[in-house]
Amino acid sequence: ETGVTQSPTHLIKTRGQQVTLRCSSQSGHNTVSWYQQALGQGPQFIFQYYREEENGRGNFPPRFSGLQFPNYSSELNVNALELDDSALYLCASSGGATGELFFGEGSRLTVL
Amino acid sequence: AQSVAQPEDQVNVAEGNPLTVKCTYSVSGNPYLFWYVQYPNRGLQFLLKYITGDNLVKGSYGFEAEFNKSQTSFHLKKPSALVSDSALYFCAVRDRGRSGAGSYQLTFGKGTKLSVIP
Numbered sequence: 001e002t003g004v005t006q007s008p009t010h011l012i013k014t015r016g017q018q019v020t021l022r023c024s025s026q027s028g029h030n031t032v033s034w035y036q037q038a039l040g041q042g043p044q045f046i047f048q049y050y051r052e053e054e055n056g057r058g059n060f061p062p063r064f065s066g067l068q069f070p071n072y073s074s075e076l077n078v079n080a081l082e083l084d085d086s087a088l089y090l091c092a093s094s095g096g097a098t099g100e101l102f103f104g105e106g107s108r109l110t111v112l
Numbered sequence: 113a114q115s116v117a118q119p120e121d122q123v124n125v126a127e128g129n130p131l132t133v134k135c136t137y138s139v140s141g142n143p144y145l146f147w148y149v150q151y152p153n154r155g156l157q158f159l160l161k162y163i164t165g166d167n168l169v170k171g172s173y174g175f176e177a178e179f180n181k182s183q184t185s186f187h188l189k190k191p192s193a194l195v196s197d198s199a200l201y202f203c204a205v206r207d208r209g210r211s212g213a214g215s216y217q218l219t220f221g222k223g224t225k226l227s228v229i230p
Binding site: 004006031040041042043045046048052056058090092094100101102103104105106108 | 116158
């Protein structure tokens with residue numbers, strides 16, 4: 001059984017650019033969530049995907065968007081990057097009724 | 113709305129001593145409660161969860177947590193701390209009664225940095 005994997009692990013972008021982050025969910029898990037963790041803060045819920053559709057969204061603007069694929073993998077896209085988008089982006093998968101999340105190692109985005 | 117408070121930014125404890133990391137929560141219905149640990153530059157690792165049943169929950173690496181409904185608390189404990197326990201600990205809550213859209217959404221506290229001193 002493989003865990004949640006994310007790519008890339010680190011990346012640097014400049015303001016105004018666009019970024020795509022990728023996530024492969026844990027085997028058998030059909031729900032994927034994305035979280036943003038700013039430095040010194042707890043993770044903040046961005047959105048959740050289930051059966052290839054967005055199924056819940058936190059307080060993030062529309063320039064944060066995502067996809068889920070038939071194999072349950074997922075992408076997070078952020079357009080028009082801002083300096084405050086610098087953070088660790090965590091992908092988590094879940095599949096049980098009690099809903100504990102299993103996290104990947106994260107993608108650290110730096111916006112200059 | 114649901115929320116989590118971790119009142120201590122940092123907890124220092126001597127190796128071999130018991131440790132407690134505090135967490136209180138607010139949720140409209142009955143909660144699912146979780147503890148996660150994060151090592152530097154890493155993702156979050158699941159430690160334990162409270163779903164229902166016994167108020168004392170045992171988890172990974174010798175950690176346990178006590179659910180107290182009247183005090184809306186879910187404090188993390190370990191009888192004897194190890195230097196390797198030094199990390200950032202996050203408490204999280206999910207509304208058990210919620211289903212459908214966003215139902216797996218967890219709300220996290222800001223984290224407590226645990227330092228175990230040799």
